[in-house]
Amino acid sequence: MTDERLRQLPAVDELASELAVEFPGLPWAVLVEETRRGIAAARRQLLDGARSAGAAALTRRNLRALLEPSLRPVINATGVILHTNLGRAPLGDFRPHSGYSNLEYDVTAGRRGKRDVHAGQLLARLLGKPAIVVNNNAAAVWLALNELAAGAEVIVSRGELIEIGDGFRIPDIMARSGAILREVGTTNRTRIEDYREAITDRTRLLLRVHPSNFHITGFTGRPELRDLAALGRERGLPIYEDLGSGCLVDLSPYGIEEPLAADSLAAGASLISFSGDKLLGGPQAGMLAGEPELVQRLRRNPMFRALRADKLTYQRLEETLSHIYLQQWDRIPALRMITTPAGTIRERAEALLRRVPGLKAEIIEGRSLVGGGATPNQSLPTHLIAIEGDAPELERRLRLGSIPVIGRIENDRLLLDLRTVSPAEEALLVARLTAAANSGEGAL
């Protein structure tokens, strides 16, 4: 039986010619290659005794997928604002320059310029210190350790030897930077004397890491940054603080307690670094700011060239920093989501449900998460749309659309949080919910 079906697999040229009619304009070589892959996949399925959609269908599916970008928009209805899997901070209505730009050209002087100026001037205003930009904060950590401490020792508290996620561990980055780790204190408590006693003539740097994604409670303690800075000054050692999310806007009125980047510098950190796409709400980037001579050294490190940010990043970062400096929070999607009152989300949820009369759902209280390795146990009150019915099936139906809608399942119910859905996406969400509610049986 299988032999018979294997014999019936089409010839490559034959199937490719057929598909050339359906996919006009595709290069013949691509059609042939994709047809070969489709036939091979069908053969494997038959040999495995599996049901096969057939070589033509498999090839068609691959060709369609090739014509659609793999990276595409999704509607984030999870309520996790900085969702690592969904691209962290949303970019909003960002319109990249499509042509040339003055990326490294000083238009006034008519000569070569530096890309740093585009974000550096605003960062200097916001932080009071010079700053440079690299590809992300992981690159910033590596660059700082490499330049300031390669071949020498860096003192860090055991309680701060963290893994951020996706295998980014401070000890591993340190090893790759050439710096040698000198751990002090215990997991839950480190005192200023622990640092003092560990300083030798091999010490180059005191490192402090903001424990972004976890929280130790109970009998804990670490020295104030101010005291660490005093120790550093006394012994002629710089203090570098990796802030992780690095907040530039005081979000405490909204219930988010996160150290402010400017406060770290004011407390005496010689150098700080933080991400662009966490609480800053901008593009993926890593900022390094601090004492002018340290920042200069990092800028001159040959690896800066390999870690530098791209022109799209500079453009979006400058826009974001400008909104922050001009206090236009509502122009930064992540900050707009954080600052939206729960009552507004409830009103939006009610209005949305009125537009999908076929959907059986209720509105319940819940929490949105900041996410993104920032502010681990901090959340915001919200109102969720809780949909009745077969949650896994409904979740799948919403996820597998042309624009996937991602929600979360809790207690066997599919929950949608409009905090992370922009008002501009609501019409599409209504359409998707209407289709999902009507295409199933029962209570969906």
Ligand SMILES: *Cc1c(COP(=O)(O)O)cnc(C)c1O
């Ligand atoms: C998130 C984070 C990083 C890594 O930042 P990326 O911008 O994701 O590379 C490094 N350190 C800390 C403390 C973080 O929270």
